Amino acid sequence: MRKHCPGAGTGGKAHQVTSGREPSGQGVVFDTSRPHMARVYDFWLGGKDNYAADRAVAEQVAAAYPDVRAAVRAQREFLARAVHFFVTEAGIRQFLDIGTGLPSANNTHQVAQRAAPQSRVVYVDNDPIVLAHARALLAGSPEGATAYIDADLRATGAILERAADVLDFGQPVAVMLLGILQGIPDQDEPGAIIARLMDAVPPGSYLALSQIAGDVATEEVAGGVQRYNEQVAIPVAARTHAEVTQFFAGLDLVEPGVVQVHRWRQATENADRGRDLAIYAGVGRKP
Template identity: 60%
Template sequence: MADRLLRTDPAADDAPSPKIDTTVAHIARVYDYWLGGKDHFAVDRAVGEKVLEIHPETVLSVRANRAFLARAVRYLAATEGVRQFLDIGTGLPSANNTHEVAQAAAPAARVVYVDNDPIVLAHARALLTSSREGATAYLDADIKDTAAILAGAADVLDFSQPVAVMLVAVLHMLRDEEDPGGIVTRLMSAVPPGSFLVVSHLASDVQTETMAEMRRRLNESMTQQFTMRTRAEVTRFFDGLRLVDPGVVLTHEWRQDGAEESATPGVLWAGVAEKP
């Protein structure tokens, strides 16, 4: 597993860069385009614009999702005392990455990022920074391979102590037949009481016609296939856990920091829950 785990290490700069297919759109790069980043190609911009044609607020929604991630991490580190984070489906580095938010509140926080996309791996070293007291690592693994994720993350995280399992904007990339609920169950079964689950997920029951057309346009253009779900379906991912107030709400409604965040529309359900 060590060869799939990258840490802050100058020698890692000698590692070969993964091959990236620039002829097919990739959600990490499309998301980067919506966020105003620079790590995307013409094919990604084309797909991004297809979505913006029918839902111009997508840019605001992805920002609301990113703001939710930061608020959730800050809450867990500063209020709940969580010092370990397993961030699955990392995406490209952006502002307010998990380790930056967590270590700002708790310098000793330890973070493992997990993704299996070549574009993310190519930029992983940007995530491999850390406070002196904490640790940050990147694991090349597929969300469906929970055994590999848990084994690799154990090199950095202590699974006898609480862990925040973060599945932010990733479960909607799993079809029902891929058993996303089972994946969540296996991950949460591996962490002790006092651990937390953080989820955000594209909604099928908000702006229903627009979201259905968004799903169609994304799925016809990308190898990744999206399955949007209702609030009730997203809530089921938290079965057996104790939801933190205000429960499962739209991203911009979860413990917003001010009027600006409250007014930024989101089309993803989001929630945080504790393992009792």
Template identity: 55%
Template sequence: MEAADRPRIDASVAHSARVHDYWLGGKDNFAVDRAAGDAVQAAYPGIVQSVRANRAFLARAVRFLAAEAGITQFLDIGTGIPAANNTHEVAQSVAPGARVVYVDYDPVVLQHARALLTSGPRGTVDYIDADLRDTEKIVREAARTLDFGQPVAIMLIAVMHLIVDADDPYGIVGQLKDAMLPGSYLALSQVASDIEPERMAEAARQYNQRARETQRHRTHAEVARFFDGLELLEPGVVVVPQWRPQSTAEAEAHSGMWGGVGRRMRARAAG
């Protein structure tokens, strides 16, 4: 969907980015977002801790990619409203010249991104107004800032559960993986359907009744499938607090999300 065809800020229906902002204690949300957030929390009381654990996973994954894997290019799709430890902040704290492209389609997100997500003096930050489903546009416009002839990290953090089966989620991720040179990485997290399944199913039902998007939670096996063709880094696809935690408290944080990081070892075979 082109930007001109999408509605502008709509305060009459909840939106994922603004609901997450509410759960994280932000102020960039409307009454409908807070109502949706409260309904989900009533069904799944651990949602706030889960969202915070996911943000911590994002920071650990980016820090690993920049500090240990030597990645200096990041494509963060489904950015959300800026919070603490945004991708460029973590990456540029390690690699000051890192280049980061953020992608989202919500006008509230884009307004705040352009105002708040500013690069360090040696790095670069850019923004693309696009839907994850439009992978061709994302890769084409990201190439203005990122060199896809060099390794890139693609970040799909807490966004794939907003892509329903009819939109071909594995095809979308496959197209993004096809744009990755060997030595590139995919970091992905997704709301689980098989962690506290009854509560999570009710949480999804409450959200779907109130929000613009429809949530599709997935099992561990379904999330692991997103990494097909990649080398999964240890410890594999795990509950996000257990992906290379930096403390016992971090490892034991409550979460209802699976996550992992994979590395492209070779180009996909033709045909």
């Protein structure tokens, strides 16, 4: 089934949608018969923007790896903690959030602008359904700015060029790659993609990323990844702690380094230290 969604309009001067596929931002078409990462993730988060095919694969992955819901919810909480850290401790006011996902509670601009209303946020995603919901991501504070770019993470040149309409690349930027790198296979050189993004931002900028772990609950996660990959167009790959740490090459890792996602700067009583969750997360600073 193909759905038509007219909801991806453009906003004001600093609130804009740019899309290579849909220059007007209108008339987005998407296929609901195959599961998509953004909608499967939305289901695990308890959202409503998902279809039968998404829910079916989400349930199958959960049967193989029952902690998947807890892990993705912890990833969403990591997003809020990382953005709060950037604004309140690192003095960051600009964000490039690639792999945005469907609007949910505590989107990046909401967390950032709550603490610093002048924060400027550029969202990037390549899923047409996220594009269709982009308007919800653009209702930022009047002092700040938000924008949405419909693009693939691999197209770093186009992303950086379009993001420069809203972000000042002479000032520090927090680059966010949460839950997206598992869809970039090694042959597409995710490390080189990160390097191109971090080369474009000045010293004092940050990288936050999270990625499915390949060495936590190894068998269950491998089973979940296999079931997911059998049914989707874009397969995912789990990665080890060493592989995820390598993504921060050339950056200074912020304490506590690359850890399971619920353990990154979480208050000790909430970190549930006895429980393992198979997503790694970390934050690095460009020296």
